[in-house]
Amino acid sequence: MxxxxxxxxxxxxxxxxxxxxxxxxxxxxxxxxxxxxxxxTVVSASASASSPHARTRLSRIARGAFADTTPLRTPAYRRLWAAGVVTTIGAQLSVVAVPAQIYAMTQSSTYVGLTGAFGLVPLVVFGLWGGAIADAVDRRVMLLATGTGIALTSLALWVVAESGIGNVWVVLVLFALQSSMLAMNMPARAAVIPRLIPAAQLPAANALNMTVTQLGAVAGPLLAGVLIPVIGLGMIYLLDAILLLATLWATFRLPTLPPQEASPRKAGLRQIVDGFRYAAMHKILLVSFLVDIVAMAFGMPRVLFPEISHTVFGDPVGGGFAMGLLFAAIPLGMVAGGVLSGWLARVARQGVAVTLAICVWGLGVALFGLTSSLWLAVFFLAVAGAADLVSSVYRNSMLQSVATDEMRGRMQGVFTVVVAGGPRLADLWHGAAADAVGPGTAAWIGGVAVVVVTLLVVFRYREFWEYRAPVAHTP
Incomplete structure (x- = not known):
């Protein structure tokens, strides 16, 4: 061959x-x-980047990084979310207007401080009771009733501000009534979401909701500061009431959401106790509440901001630019985290994600307490805020997935109380600790405590660390 x-x-x-x-x-x-x-064939980097395949890949990466808007394809959820964009800002207008009105009437910060008690007590009592009611009635009807109550109390505050009738106690009572309506509205609203969208979309939906809430926490006070000198205090309340019509319209368009067969038909003390018993029996829910209390009660440093802004960053005693930045830093971080939340829905180990996020929150607060640079302080708080958003999204998604529909209202009521109560506990001990050892030291001690205690709790309940998100299904 x-x-x-x-x-x-x-x-x-x-x-x-x-x-x-x-x-x-x-x-x-x-x-x-x-x-x-x-x-x-040798292709230049610029040509490769401009090729259709490369552009498609970059576009896919960008879509994966930014917030997942898949839940907005569901019309009922989309209407609720869009209305929330408007009404959340309106609600934050009232958050500023109430203390401003009380201070204008009394010239006393002591009376302004009473808004804490008049707001917290109804939030705890009616948050728990409202959760029980949400499990026993048509949630759509409950949202309409409580939303109307919030709007009517805003109108009443408008009348008091414009007419000059009444006194500071009238304003505080109306504020307490509005807090009661809000406390009953929140569990029902959160319990509705799993009835509207598939379980796999819950992290994305909760990220969208929290982004709107925190955006309102930033934009609302800034807008109120601009509008009050222009249109007056009373018109702020009227504007809030008008903006609430958007949510009432979106709620009216919801389908009927009656309780399921296993749901209770009463909403009394026994049903509230059953809710606590249910949380204690389901370790995933119990630990999600415990780690949130740890994160907020040990780590929320907001009561330290006035003193730190004055003693460390040179603000005047009455507050200034630095204090404004510190108060805005955490919600700004949460907004940024929400905008870049596209990856959240792809994480199955949600227990791990919550644990790590809370540890990042604690480290951010600790580093805030150690720095003497204003911009580093804002950065550390913003990182902590972004981590808090991740934790909140997954904990709420766990609650909505683990709790059965007949218990979701009560679990959301407990969630509301935990979220509202934890920061108040932090206010109590941070203030005393700041007087004893200094505000910076109090902050970093609290941040380190968050990390240590969270790891101890999760080590005790390993099922939380091992928890995985359920497969997609329509509840």
């Missing part, structure tokens, strides 16, 4: 390779040599 000769180079200007006579094994036929493989 003859050996073929070596391949000849191919003329690049010739469309076909040259023919070389080769004696065949038997009859000397000529054979055409195969062409030499083409040299690889």
């Amino acid at each position: 003859s050996t073929p000769p070596p391949e000849q180079p191919t003329d690049p200007l010739c469309p076909d390779p040259p023919t070389v006579p080769t004696p065949g094994p038997a009859d000397g036929d000529t054979a055409r040599l195969p062409p030499e493989p083409e040299a690889p």
Whole structure:
């Protein structure tokens, strides 16, 4: 058998390779040599980046980084969310207007401080009771009733502010009534979400909801500060009431949401106790409440902001630019975390994610207490805020997935009380600790305590660390 000769180079200007006579094994036929493989094409980096495939890949990465808007494809959820964008800002207008009105009436910060008690007590009592009611009635009807109550109390506050009738106690009572309506509205609203969208979309939906809430926490007070000198205090309440019409319209468009067969038909003390018993029996829910209390009760440093802004960052005693930045830093971080929340829905190990997020929150607060740079302080608080959003999204998603529908209202009531009560506990001990050891030291001690106690709780209840999100299903 003859050996073929070596391949000849191919003329690049010739469309076909040259023919070389080769004696065949038997009859000397000529054979055409195969062409030499083409040299690889070198593509510049700019051309590669501009290719359709590269653009598609970059677009996919960008979509994965930013907030997942898949839940907005569901019309009922989309209407509720869009209305919330408007009404959340309106609610924050009233948050500023109430203390401003009380201070204008009394010239006393002591009376302004009473808004804490008049707001917290109804939030705890009616948050728990409202959760029980949400499990026993049509949640759509409950949302309409409580939303109307919130709007009516805003109108009453408008009348008091514009007419000058009444006194500070009238304003505080109206504020307490509005807090009661809000406390009953929140568990029902959160318990509605799993009835509207699939379970796999709950993290994305909760991220969207929290982003709107925190955006309102930033934009509402800033807008109130601009509008109050222009339109007056009373008109702020009227604007809040008008904006609430958007949520009432979106709620009216919801389908009926009656309780399911296993749901209770009463909403008394026994049903509230059953809710606490249910949380204690389901370790995932219990630990989600415990770690949130740890994160907020040990780590929320907001009561330290006035003193730190004055003693460390040089603000005047009455507050200034630095104090405003510190108060805005955490919600700004939560907004940024919400905007870049596209990855949240792809995490199955939600227990791990919550644990790590709370540890990042604690480290952010600790570093805030250690720094003497204003911009580093804002950065650390913003990082802590972004971590808090991650923790909140997953804890709420766990609650909505683990709790059965007949218990979701009561679990959301407990969630509301925990979220509202934890920061108040932090206010109590941070203030005393700041007087004893200094505000910076109090902050970093609290941040370190968050990390240590969270890890101890999760180590005690390993099922929380091992928890995985359920497969997609329609509740």
